[in-house]
Amino acid sequence: MSKLKLFDAEYKLMDIVWEHEPINSTELTKICRQKLGWKKSTTYTMIRKLAQRDILKNENATVTALLKRKDVQKYESEALLEDKFNGSLPAFLAAFLQDKKLSEKEAKEIQKMIEEATK
């Protein structure tokens, strides 16, 4: 399994970490209880697992992320592209844009991105 592949529950925890880091682990369990309905032990188990995979670190009861949200998102979208669209970006975009209207602002943003990427 790739280091960057996060399960739903792991991603949700990381979401909280990214938002609040650096965060006290006790504090984190409280947020997880409230937002995810997790028991304290569940949160700690999850922290330990992710720490083992170097996705976050837990030092002196302070949790910080070792991965950026952007990295994970990049990995996820690449995996999706590879999995479902044989790595073809146009095929992905075609599927994505089907039955969808882009606003002018969104279209401009995308255009800008494409220009930057092809430079």
Next chain:
Amino acid sequence: MSKLFITVLNMSITASFAALIIIFARMLLRKSPKIFSYALWAVVWFRLICPVSFESALSLLPGQNLMFYNVDTLANPNALSEQYGAGGAVKQTLESTLTAVNTSSNTNLIDTAVKIAAAVWILGIAIILCHSAISYLKLRNRISAATFYKDNIFETDQIHTPFVLGLMRPRIYIPTGLEQKELDYILKHEQIHIKRRDYVIKPIAFFTVVLHWFNPIVWISYFLMSKDMEMSCDEEVIRQSKEDIRVSYSRSLLSLSMKQSGLLAPLAFGESNIKARIKNIINYKKPVLWAICPACILVVAISMALAANPSDKIEYLASAEKFLEYKTDYVGDASKVGNIISLLDFPENVNYSYFELHTENVPYGITVHLNTDAKTRNKYTGTINQTPFEKNAIIMFSLIGNVDYINFNLTDGQNDYLIQYTKDQADAMTGKDVREFSLDKKTFAQLLKIGDKIEESFINENKNSSITTIGGADGPLKMYETDKVDKSEQIVAFAWEVINKDIAYYEENPEVKIIDSKITRLERIESFDDLTDKTIDVYALEYRLLPEDLSKVVLAGGMDVDEDGWLKETSSMGSPLLVVSRDDDSIEFIGIVMTGTAVEEGSLKTVVRELLEKNQ
């Protein structure tokens, strides 16, 4: 353990009949809302869990004689030979396979077979429970990190199909990434499960199946019940929705259909049976009242009829009818007498051979010749054991006009033992002219029932007395290790024979009534190997008799009363000692000697030898 196993086996058989009828009833209810089919299963589960029920003549279940009727007869092979009439299916089949084996090992073989079966049964339960526990823990582990969605709903990407889990606070678990519309249906479906307490019913049903794992009909019932449960739940979702969602609901069901693995499948939305469920959904029409009523009545009627035990009344009436066919005023009517005798039930190992009429002179009599083995014959030599013959005598006196006495002659081919009953005895036992019972079918059925009841209560009493004696604090019954328990029961029976004689002696005075009796000591005190070719055992017997009114009892010399007003066994000659001869496979009551005599003679052995000589 064997006893528990037999109870479960009995429940399993009864429930199987109920299940088969319900599988048939489900076909009739095919077009009705599935809630009715689902409700029908309740009675099967009642039958699988609850060993007792009420009696009704309207019961759809077959008579008890088709089942392992008496638990004790199997769990305690000794009671089996005492038990009479209440034959069990297992007993019969086992016996027919064992006919070649000699009778004394017969009961032991049944006992061993039951023990082995019980062990296999427990092992099976243990294996299935272990497997389920592991699957359950695995599942729990998978959903441990499920995240809160809303209310009692949690989502996780570790599962592929939604389900409800938990007994106290059930939670709905859903896979991540469901479409909103699908999610609505699923939640509706699962919430109906929760509202109906299906999340409790399913585990109960599952553990019941585990208990009855050896019965394929129970497994079939479990799967059919689960199917009916899901289908009625689907129907409820559709019924509650304002629009016609049949097609889109079916589509959601299909998209989530995943084969469930593991036995303890929780309540899942996309369970198996998808094809049948979709068909059911598409064909579903909102039920109308006139269609529901008959279904309702059918469900209630079938449930009641299957929950009730068959009333024995019918059986008794049927056998009363048969007996009354041969009612005769004359003992000389050999064909009718013969037919009556052939209808009688004789105890285990006792077989009717032929009969003899004594009609030359008054008193007229009948002798019924019965074949048996030495062990069984010895067993019935104590008056305490003779109830089965008593009952048969009463039946015969009631049906045969001018007969004055009836003999039952038990023979093992070498020695005979005669049990005699007179008409007066029969009248006394029933409390009126025994002929009156044969006036009509109903009354005669009553007589048959009373006969069985007396016998049952007698067997129970006898059992209790032997238990208290063997475990008694005053002195447990000490036996050789090679001895089997049934011998100790025979000795108890001998003891009761002696006690009953004593009771009869007291009750010769019509004002005295003995209302209770108990053995306080029955212990082997001596054993002689050199007196005869068999071993002679001497048992000390102490007992207590409770007179209704102690003041009416004339206490002769040496008689004694204890502090609670019970008469002791002692007389001027001391206490009785039972003398018994035994070898490896039989035990015989020789007689009693008194402790007083033994003291006078100065040697117990001398007294016993004298008794043996006198008996020869």
